[in-house]
Amino acid sequence: MISTGMYGIDDMLGGGIPVGSRVLYSLDPGVDGQLFMISTLYEALEQKKSCLVVIPHTTVEAFLHDVEQLRGHKIRPSEHAITFMDIADRERIQRQVSKTGSSLREWQERIKKLCTENNVDVIVGYFDIIYEDFGLEKGLSLLSPACFPTKATIIVEHLNLDGDAFLDSPVIKKSFDLILAVKSSFRPLPHFNYFTILYTSWSTQLRRSVPFLVKNGHIVPYIPKIVVTGPPNAGKSRFVLNATALGVSVDRAGTDGTSTTVAMDFGWLHWQDFDITLYGTPGQPRFDPMLPGILKNAMGVVLIVDATDPGQFPRAKQLYKTVAKMHVPVIVAANKKDLPGVIGEDEIRKGIGIGKNIPVFLISAQQKNDVRDVLEHLVDSITRFIC
Amino acid sequence: MIRQQMYSYKTGIPQIDTATGGFEAGTNLLLLAPSLSFAEQFAYALTRPQAGEYAIMLSTNERASEVIDLVKSTGADKHFVGVIDAITKSSTPAVSDTERFMFVTNPTDLTGIGIKFSHMIETIFEGTFSGGQETGLFPPPIRFCINSVSTLLMYRKLEVLYQFLHVMTAKLKKVEGFGIYVLNNEAFDERTVSLIKQLMTIVIEIKVERTDNYFRVMGVPGVNADWHKFTISNGQVVLGL
Numbered sequence: 169m170i171s172t173g174m175y176g177i178d179d180m181l182g183g184g185i186p187v188g189s190r191v192l193y194s195l196d197p198g199v200d201g202q203l204f205m206i207s208t209l210y211e212a213l214e215q216k217k218s219c220l221v222v223i224p225h226t227t228v229e230a231f232l233h234d235v236e237q238l239r240g241h242k243i244r245p246s247e248h249a250i251t252f253m254d255i256a257d258r259e260r261i262q263r264q265v266s267k268t269g270s271s272l273r274e275w276q277e278r279i280k281k282l283c284t285e286n287n288v289d290v291i292v293g294y295f296d297i298i299y300e301d302f303g304l305e306k307g308l309s310l311l312s313p314a315c316f317p318t319k320a321t322i323i324v325e326h327l328n329l330d331g332d333a334f335l336d337s338p339v340i341k342k343s344f345d346l347i348l349a350v351k352s353s354f355r356p357l358p359h360f361n362y363f364t365i366l367y368t369s370w371s372t373q374l375r376r377s378v379p380f381l382v383k384n385g386h387i388v389p390y391i392p393k394i395v396v397t398g399p400p401n402a403g404k405s406r407f408v409l410n411a412t413a414l415g416v417s418v419d420r421a422g423t424d425g426t427s428t429t430v431a432m433d434f435g436w437l438h439w440q441d442f443d444i445t446l447y448g449t450p451g452q453p454r455f456d457p458m459l460p461g462i463l464k465n466a467m468g469v470v471l472i473v474d475a476t477d478p479g480q481f482p483r484a485k486q487l488y489k490t491v492a493k494m495h496v497p498v499i500v501a502a503n504k505k506d507l508p509g510v511i512g513e514d515e516i517r518k519g520i521g522i523g524k525n526i527p528v529f530l531i532s533a534q535q536k537n538d539v540r541d542v543l544e545h546l547v548d549s550i551t552r553f554i555c
Numbered sequence: 556m557i558r559q560q561m562y563s564y565k566t567g568i569p570q571i572d573t574a575t576g577g578f579e580a581g582t583n584l585l586l587l588a589p590s591l592s593f594a595e596q597f598a599y600a601l602t603r604p605q606a607g608e609y610a611i612m613l614s615t616n617e618r619a620s621e622v623i624d625l626v627k628s629t630g631a632d633k634h635f636v637g638v639i640d641a642i643t644k645s646s647t648p649a650v651s652d653t654e655r656f657m658f659v660t661n662p663t664d665l666t667g668i669g670i671k672f673s674h675m676i677e678t679i680f681e682g683t684f685s686g687g688q689e690t691g692l693f694p695p696p697i698r699f700c701i702n703s704v705s706t707l708l709m710y711r712k713l714e715v716l717y718q719f720l721h722v723m724t725a726k727l728k729k730v731e732g733f734g735i736y737v738l739n740n741e742a743f744d745e746r747t748v749s750l751i752k753q754l755m756t757i758v759i760e761i762k763v764e765r766t767d768n769y770f771r772v773m774g775v776p777g778v779n780a781d782w783h784k785f786t787i788s789n790g791q792v793v794l795g796l
Contacts, residue, residue, distance in 0.1 A: 197722040198669035226660040229648035234667075237651060255663075297663065300715055327666040329718035352673070 170215070170290065170321050173207030176378075176389040176442055177363075181346070186370050188319050189345035190311055192295075194328045194335055199361055201350030203387050205292060205325040206235050210243065212290040212321075218249040220282055222293030224258040224301075240385035251286045253278065258297070272302050272309070279315045288320055295326040308343045335366060345369035360392070378550075381443065390443035391467050391550060394543075396433065397459070397491065398472035399483040400451035403503040403533040407472055408433040408448040411539045432462065439540070442547055453483070459490055468497045468550045470542060473516065475502035475530060476509040481519030488520050497549035498526055501542045505530040562696050564608075564733040566601055568792045574778045578757065580696070580731035583724040585752060587740040588761035593768055595702060596625075596787040597761060598737045602700040603629040603790065604636060607690040609679050610698040611672065613639045615662045615706035629790025634685045637675045639668060641706075654678055654686075662710040665719050672699075672723070676730055694731050699723075703737040704751060717750055724754045767795070 169184035178184045185191055191208070195201040212219055223231050228245075231254070236242045243250065257278065265271045275298075282288065298307045309315075311322050328334050328349070335349060347366040364377040378389045396404050412435025433448025449455065449462050463469070469491045473484045484500075491498055502516050511519075513528050522528075527545060531538035563577030578584065584601070588594030595616075603626070604610040610631070614622045619640040626636050637655040644650055644658040652658060657674065659667035678684045679695050689695075701707070701723075707716055720736070727734040736755070740748050752758060757774040762782070769782040770792075784795035 195666060197665070197719065198673035198726065200670050200673065202666065202670065225663045225666075227645070227648060230644050230660040233649050233651075255661075294666075296666070296715075300712055325666075327669070329665075329715060329722065 170208070170217070171211045172204075173209075173211030174204070174387045174389075177348075177365075177387070180365060180378075181368060182371055185321060185323075185346060187289075187321055189369070190322045190343060191324065191346040192340070192344040192348070193323070193325045194347065194349045195325060196328055196331075196349070196351045199350050199352040200382060201361065201363070202234075202325070203238055203382055203385070204348065204350060204363070205323055206238055207387060208323050209290070209292045210235075210239055210241070212292075213243060213248040213250060216249065217289040218251075218287050219290045219292060220251045220253070220279070220286065220288045222253045222279070222291065222298075224253070224255055224297040225294055226255055228252045228254050238385060249286070251282050251288070253282065272306055275310055276315045279310065283315070283317055283320065288317065290321045290323065291316055292323045293325070295324045296329075299326065304337070305339060308339065311343065341367060363389075378442075388443055391445070391547065393445055393447060393466045394468045394470065394546065394550075395447050395449060395463055395466045395491075396470045396472060397449040397487050398451055399474070399480040399487070401477075402451060402472040402474045402480060402484075404448045404451065404472050405433045406533040407470070407501065407503070407539055407542075408435045408446050410533060410536050411435060411543055412437040412446055432458075437543075439543060439547065444543070444547070451483070453486075456490075459487075463491065463494055466494060466496055468499075468546045469494065470499050470501050470546060471520075472501045472503050472533070473520065474504050475511055475516065476504050476507050478511060478515070478519055481516070484520045488522060497546060499542055499546050499549070500526055500528045501533075502528055502530045503533050505538075506532040506534070562692075562731060564696065564698065565605060566792075567603065567605075568600075568794070570783065570794060571772060571775075571778065575775055578733055578775075580733065581728040582757055583727060583734040583736065583755045584757045584759060585755040586735060586737045586759050586761070587748065588737070589741040589763060590739060592761045592763045593785075593787050594737055594739075594761050596790070597759075597770070597785075597792060598700055598702055598735055599625050599629055600787065600790055600792045601735050602626075602698045603631045604696075604698060607692045608696040608698060609635045609637070609684060610700070611637045611639065611675050613641065613668060613672070613699070613701045615641045615701075615703060617702075618643045619656045619658070625790075631790075632688075634688050637679075637684065639671045639675070641668065654684060662707050665711065665715070669719075669722070672726075676726075680730075697727075697730060697732040698735065699727055699732055700735040701737065703739065705737070705739040705742055708743065708747065713747055713750065717754070720751065720754050 169186060171178050171184045193204045232243055261271055261274045265274055346368050349364045349366055352361045360379045362377055362379040381388045381390050396408055398404050435446040437444050447462055471488055474480050516528055529542050562580040565572050565577040586594055586598050602610050612622050619638040622638045623633050627633055640658045641662045644660045650658050657671035682689045724734055738751055759770055759772050761770045767784055769784050771780050771782045772778050773780050786793050786795055
């Protein structure tokens with residue numbers, strides 16, 4: 169496997185990119201997605217792979233400077249096994265031949281020669297200029313085994329001005345083993361970028377869409393909002409506090425002398441290379457008017473119930489009905505498994521009115537490992553969720 | 556301060572501003588002009604940010620430093636002007652981006668141009684573009700000028716550039732900006748000009764007769780398409796007799 173250089177994404181891909189694969193990073197116009205290909209290139213170089221970089225739109229010096237600006241680290245051609253075809257090569261080829269057919273052959277021969285001379289393992293290239301020069305099918309022929317060694321992994325970035333029609337075209341699907349589209353909400357505020365793994369040839373996973381941030385030269389997938397809800401005294405605040413590195417809870421003394429959340433719990437954590445923000449709701453029905461606001465834009469929900477108290481189930485059922493309208497992944501965390509009188513999973517499902525499609529985890533919110541298990545499963549469900 | 560009504564962009568040309576009340580937010584304007592017709596200065600006059608506004612110039616012909624000099628000559632405050640420079644980096648590869656000056660290697664790099672444009676828009680919306688001198692209008696009024704579409708067409712095919720401009724004009728509409736696109740109508744065939752026109756809401760055409768320059772406005776209700784003689788003085792469009 170070759171790492172993408174983005175570890176959260178490696179996990180989603182089952183460990184990275186299989187050697188010999190062809191990868192398309194498709195960028196919508198204006199989306200800050202150049203780090204995807206650069207991260208993969210950088211990682212390949214770190215793994216001592218020999219790389220050919222095809223940059224027909226720019227010079228080697230400008231490219232290296234851009235990489236340094238984006239990534240924060242230099243690629244040093246003297247230290248790394250890296251070869252280039254840049255704008256000067258494109259102009260040279262254009263001068264040498266005037267007909268497209270022979271120009272394509274010239275490209276093929278030049279690439280083949282560089283691959284052989286440098287024993288190239290990974291080819292990284294910008295496709296849109298090639299696409300423009302030769303059209304889709306001829307351009308894609310440059311990625312064929314006729315040009316590249318069979319074992320070479322090919323990573324291509326493309327500025328996609330054609331939208332979904334380009335990504336859905338059969339010839340594109342046939343030509344790549346991984347298609348990852350980088351898009352943007354293009355709402356100025358709040359602005360967010362996201363990527364979608366549209367297709368992998370080596371697995372049958374569902375398409376996944378995940379927002380990401382660019383932090384210190386790295387792509388960081390993030391989940392802007394997970395909501396933790398449930399009846400009063402189910403253990404929501406404990407869950408949020410034990411899940412997160414930084415947590416805040418706004419509690420007041422309840423009528424029974426115990427504390428109860430009156431505004432919300434809030435926590436942040438970095439987990440499996442995702443930045444995640446947790447919002448805990450108050451459990452009292454009088455706070456229900458707040459729920460739609462808190463649930464808005466949530467990407468997943470943890471519904472916590474006290475597994476020793478069947479009296480809570482009607483309230484949990486009521487909350488589940490509200491949550492189910494969001495059409496986002498939901499997990500039920502049946503808390504207090506360490507106390508006597510724990511009710512079985514089937515009874516909990518019956519009490520809340522949920523089917524087998526909703527996972528139920530028996531946990532103790534006091535146990536960080538239990539809490540993390542729930543989040544791990546939820547993150548996995550969110551990133552598999554079809555958008 | 557949140558804008559209560561759709562913003563109007565004043566051109567600084569009294570005859571147009573009086574007749575129209577300024578161009579509506581989301582307007583994309585094509586400036587069609589032959590060579591040596593003061594089209595560039597005309598474009599700079601239209602792009603000049605008024606109080607509370609911002610401007611972004613995509614320059615395929617002048618370096619960022621030259622653009623800023625030209626902007627200053629119109630009387631604009633440079634703190635509210637950003638430049639995407641598609642010239643300097645080819646000769647100075649190590650030039651680094653700042654909030655208001657961003658660089659792409661050459662006009663071929665539409666990926667880079669799109670990203671730098673988005674960055675500047677985001678920075679303006681976040682209120683960090685002008686180093687604490689933000690005016691607080693929201694959404695912030697933004698003028699965006701491509702000088703010139705002609706040069707972009709020399710580097711990329713018409714079909715590709717059409718798609719790219721389609722995206723840019725749509726984004727300008729979404730952020731309620733005002734786009735100005737300069738195209739030399741002598742250098743390209745009718746089909747090219749006509750295709751680019753399709754993306755625009757307004758066209759200003761410039762012509763030169765003997766030693767005089769004229770412009771006319773097309774596509775604005777209430778404004779006739781008569782030719783007006785003009786000169787450029789201190790970065791402003793001044794109508795002649």
